[in-house]
Amino acid sequence: MDDFIIIGSGIAGHHAASELCRKAPSHNVQVVGAELGRPYDRPPLSKEYLLAAEPVHPELRPSEIYGSTVALRDGLSTTSIDRQNRTVTLADGSQVHYDKLLLATGSRLRQLHLPHVDPRRIFYLRTLEDAQRLRRALCESPRVAILGGGFIGLEVAAAARVRGCTVRVLERAPLLLSRAATPKLSEFARALHIKRGVEVLVDLEAGEIFEESGEIILRWPGGELRSDILVVGIGVVPNSELASQCGLATADGILVDQQCRTSDGAIFAAGEVTNYPIGRHGLRARTESWSSASAQGAVAAKNMMGQDRCFNELPWFWSDQYDINIQCIGLPTKASRFLQVGDLNSNSWLQVGIDDAGHVIGAEGVNRGRDISALRRAGRSGQSIPAALVEQLIRIEPVNR
Template identity: 35%
Template sequence: MTAEQTVVVVGAGHVAAALVKAARRRGFAGPLVILGDEPTGPYQRPMLSKERLAGAGESGLWLLDPQWCAANDVTLRTGSPVERVDAATSSVLLADGGSIPADLVVLATGGRPRQLPGVEGDRIHTIRTLADSDRLRERLAPGRRIGVLGAGFLGTEVAAAAVGRGAEVVVFDVAPVILARGVGADIGTAVQALHAGKGVQFRLGQGIESVRATADGVTVTTAAGAETVDDLVVCIGIEPNTEVAVRSGLVVGNGVEVDAECRTSVPTVFAAGDVAAHDHPRYGRLRVEHVDVAQQQAAAIGKTIAGRPTTFADPHWFWTDQYDINIQGLGLGGIRPDDRMVARGDLSALDGTVFWLRGGLLVAAATVERGEDVSVARELIDLEIPVRAEQLADEGVELDELLDSEEVNA
């Protein structure tokens, strides 16, 4: 691999920050350029619905230190939207007509929030950027009634932040239990009770019939009736920003299609993060919207461009923090309907873990407040150590010991 190639990252988010750090750590010597269309450099996106929404502090927000960038030949160009990648001339063409040399390109254009068609105005919010979060925070105040549409990770984090700021909160979702799609109904039910105890109101199991925004409020109508809120936060997922990829002639399906090494259909162009539909060695093609996945993919690309071809093959991992409760999931995208589910601990008391088993091997785990179980699960999955459901369910069995048994057997 030529040491002096120039790498351009399109998109200044978690992928960009993780990639430049990994590339430098692995000894990549060429110039690194990050192009972002927002006015700032990369920031901690998970904070936008947690710490940053709760309070305006910048502590820990920024992902790249300008001094580190200067010392490591990393150039950050903000406010620089990209038109397309021209692999034939090894360049990236900017929206303003300019062009910059790029031997290798990493597309990390992320996604944008799904909107409700025809519903807009000052009282309607989505959260993707720092500006979105800052605008919403001003509305989360005592005396205000905030509606949250969508009871997934983002919606429930917003609900927690909103009640924390003294606002009244009502959460709408067609699903009967919050978070159930993400972490299963058992943990979802327990976390829902936590929210209810903090005063969050739920309107679940009812489809939305209409949403009407006026100057005075937003009226959400379900089969159960109409509710009016001061502001509505729409948390119904994202769409991948594939425009640059399409204009660059890359193969695009549900996201930019990449192989296990995160290479697109053009060998000098990689893609990672929310925009990438990755051919995962374990699960097949998946586009996953978790920050750790973006960072792991970026780290793999960083190693590859530094001369050590690397695939991203770990089970997908994510976390969410709500109030003072920590929830994590590992490999949940790979669960099949006939996998055996085993609970450990007391999920209803927000202290336990759910495991999914297939043919005597662990395939996935989700936990409330027991991140250590997820650490062990990672090793059990990775090393394909056989485990029995009774062992996982038995609190008398230390999970660490299941790892030891592998050494004995080996």
């Protein structure tokens, strides 16, 4: 019987645990998670959870594995790893032996130091508890300021508008979604939110944030805005310290290969904490993608059992804002040119990013789930798709305007 230990009970940890449970039920599988309770899903937290009259608990299934085949030690952090003796130390001082260890510790939110604002008016969004708090506040607060125009900030903006709040988004960069999207998608998102009544302020940094007479004031040279609550969505930091402290290779996340192996053969890593090879064209990145986290978790579990599986899918990400579904695969921001389908000013378009060698390296689509799925399937079949083939592939799709 091997000891399989998973640190982190998020998306990657859960998918690894359920894979181990299915394929190695006689082994000792333990999940150690800093959060309380069974694993739950995160994408609904910035979408339907904020909007529903009666929000549904976003449990990850199968959940019955915990307490039967898999031991869940929730509400407990892992504090260190001893690679020589193959043990991990937990926050309660206990030590646990591993034969194979999976690091699925995800990311934590970048936080702002805001000493002049009542913390009860400041909101972040990563956990279920955060979503519960924010949901309550959106029901009670008419004016919402959002710091950060990334996907989380914009999903919260959409939910707050649908709830009837006055919403202002303040973004330091000249473009919304500046880290993850091309300027085309960024411009689309800006127009979308303005059309729905959000005030979008880009290229502005609030030098002063303080509270006065029950209002939060964000002030910048030449202007200010006032609100009841402040939602901060300014990105995440990978929880890779456990790995770096025990000498594993890290560089903006834990470095893994396509088998999710770290620089130690007994230790694997999966999910947002990893910096991994993307596709087949020598790119590498850390991504914030549900599908990569879940698929990497399953691949890591198989390899912990001695198989030799690769994770070589392009990362896929979706976002729902109002009635618009946005999907991205791969790394479209690294493309040197694009093939395009549909009118970029409409609510249905796709652009496929090609690198200098003619390889498809990413795509972005608005209400184009079917096309993105086709591109994902093509990528999964292991081919490096020549541009000509992609052009054919997308030409046969009807263009819905």
